[in-house]
Amino acid sequence: xxxxxxxxxxxxxxxxxxxxxxxxxxxxxxxxxxxxxxxxxxxxxxxxxxxxxxxxxxxxxxxxxxxxxxxxxxxxxxxxxxxxxxxxxxxxxxxxxxxxxxxxxxxxxxxxxxxxxxxxxxxxxxxxxxxxxxxxxxxxxxxxxxxxxxxxxxxxxxxxxxxxxxxxxxxxxxxxxxxxxxxxxxxxxxxxxxxxxxxxxxxxxxxxxxx
Amino acid sequence: xxxxxxxxxxxxxxxxxxxxxxxxxxxxxxxxxxxxxxxxxxxxxxxxxxxxxxxxxxxxxxxxxxxxxxxxxxxxxxxxxxxxxxxxxxxxxxxxxxxxxxxxxxxxxxxxxxxxxxxxxxxxxxxxxxxxxxxxxxxxxxxxxxxxxxxxxxxxxxxxxxxxxxxxxxxxxxxxxxxxxxxxxxxxxxxxxxxxxxxxxxxxxxxxxxxxxxxxxxxxxxxxxxxxxxxxxxxxxx
Numbered sequence: 168x169x170x171x172x173x174x175x176x177x178x179x180x181x182x183x184x185x186x187x188x189x190x191x192x193x194x195x196x197x198x199x200x201x202x203x204x205x206x207x208x209x210x211x212x213x214x215x216x217x218x219x220x221x222x223x224x225x226x227x228x229x230x231x232x233x234x235x236x237x238x239x240x241x242x243x244x245x246x247x248x249x250x251x252x253x254x255x256x257x258x259x260x261x262x263x264x265x266x267x268x269x270x271x272x273x274x275x276x277x278x279x280x281x282x283x284x285x286x287x288x289x290x291x292x293x294x295x296x297x298x299x300x301x302x303x304x305x306x307x308x309x310x311x312x313x314x315x316x317x318x319x320x321x322x323x324x325x326x327x328x329x330x331x332x333x334x335x336x337x338x339x340x341x342x343x344x345x346x347x348x349x350x351x352x353x354x355x356x357x358x359x360x361x362x363x364x365x366x367x368x369x370x371x372x373x374x375x376x377x378x
Numbered sequence: 379x380x381x382x383x384x385x386x387x388x389x390x391x392x393x394x395x396x397x398x399x400x401x402x403x404x405x406x407x408x409x410x411x412x413x414x415x416x417x418x419x420x421x422x423x424x425x426x427x428x429x430x431x432x433x434x435x436x437x438x439x440x441x442x443x444x445x446x447x448x449x450x451x452x453x454x455x456x457x458x459x460x461x462x463x464x465x466x467x468x469x470x471x472x473x474x475x476x477x478x479x480x481x482x483x484x485x486x487x488x489x490x491x492x493x494x495x496x497x498x499x500x501x502x503x504x505x506x507x508x509x510x511x512x513x514x515x516x517x518x519x520x521x522x523x524x525x526x527x528x529x530x531x532x533x534x535x536x537x538x539x540x541x542x543x544x545x546x547x548x549x550x551x552x553x554x555x556x557x558x559x560x561x562x563x564x565x566x567x568x569x570x571x572x573x574x575x576x577x578x579x580x581x582x583x584x585x586x587x588x589x590x591x592x593x594x595x596x597x598x599x600x601x602x603x604x605x606x607x608x609x610x611x612x613x614x615x616x
Contacts, residue, residue, distance in 0.1 A: 274584070277583060278580065278583050278584040281579070281580070281583050318504065320607060340599060340602065341598055341599050341601065341602020341603065341607070341609070342595045342598045342599050342602070343598060344584075346594075346598075346612075347591065347594045347595055347598060348586070348591075349594070350590045350593070350594055351585070351586040351587050351590045351591060351594075352586075354587060354590060355586065367586055368586070371586060
């Protein structure tokens with residue numbers, strides 16, 4: 168009866184972006200369309216989160232375990248890191264690119280697991296996919312319906328890889344969780360070079376607070 | 379922190395600031411945030427005040443006031459904003475959105491008992507989210523420099539100007555009783571802060587630099603709203 172106010176609440180929504188991408192236990196079918204994949208994954212994940220007693224109890228370790236096992240294989244972290252780096256990506260050496268990817272992955276996973284901890288009862292609407300035959304880069308659009316409240320758009324940038332579609336961007340209410348880092352990365356690189364950025368990311372992943 | 383016109387209403391100081399900046403920044407800046415040093419200083423002020431005063435008040439509000447009442451408060455304010463969304467839909471020449479917004483307002487004001495119940499959302503009629511800042515954008519005005527206003531949060535010259543217009547049109551500002559008027563402004567501000575109570579922790583976890591994280595999220599969000607949810611793709615390397 169009572170509607171939840173529809174103001175933008177990133178913390179309450181991030182975990183849904185994550186939830187929708189958690190992977191089904193059954194390996195993805197190679198020919199599966201990206202929107203079908205997102206939907207299948209989301210349906211399974213919503214059920215998992217609701218029923219796992221450790222997750223419901225807020226067990227961080229269990230959440231991380233689920234993320235590592237089910238969510239992360241669906242992301243293309245190298246592309247995500249390249250997107251967040253922008254033109255600086257080509258300045259970095261292959262070794263730096265690998266370390267950046269590892270540390271950025273760590274940062275995103277920590278953010279996601281914190282957000283996932285807040286999961287309650289939301290459902291997801293799936294918008295019709297606009298895709299031409301042969302497309303290898305599409306946006307899968309969803310809307311998270313909070314109980315009685317206004318929906319929030321969550322879009323997934325998906326790229327077709329050799330084995331399956333991979334997600335390279337999550338856009339919550341119009342805010343890309345990847346490109347939102349571009350200015351922060353730029354700033355770090357301007358001040359301390361690529362190695363400075365790697366150090367900052369590593370420090371953050373070890374629990375050093377942001378300024 | 380985003381889309382919070384009511385919070386600004388209690389801050390005549392922010393209105394004055396915006397007016398000053400409007401006068402001083404007529405020329406189009408080359409960057410989105412030419413006033414970054416000033417904005418960062420204002421963000422630091424905001425952070426101290428928010429941590430020590432505003433957030434604790436909002437938390438107390440959440441802890442003390444039962445959820446149905448808080449939802450009702452949000453709904454009443456949202457219903458007023460929906461009316462302004464309808465006005466802005468009309469100003470932007472979007473008859474479908476205007477009809478949608480007006481339908482919401484009529485339904486929620488009538489059957490929803492003055493907006494206490496958001497029946498329109500229950501029926502799947504989505505909120506329009508149009509405002510004067512977006513209208514100015516549709517009319518061709520650039521967003522101008524980014525601004526961080528203590529207590530209110532992120533905005534731009536264009537969005538801040540939209541807020542000045544919004545506040546001037548009321549309805550809370552037209553209430554003659556000063557105590558009642560200020561109480562309603564205060565309630566609106568607390569309501570908005572309470573809605574994003576968990577967002578600060580997310581930013582603390584996710585951000586390398588909270589100021590930049592908030593700025594970029596705000597600007598992305600506003601661009602998305604300006605294009606009604608379908609912004610053109612940006613160059614991946616820009």
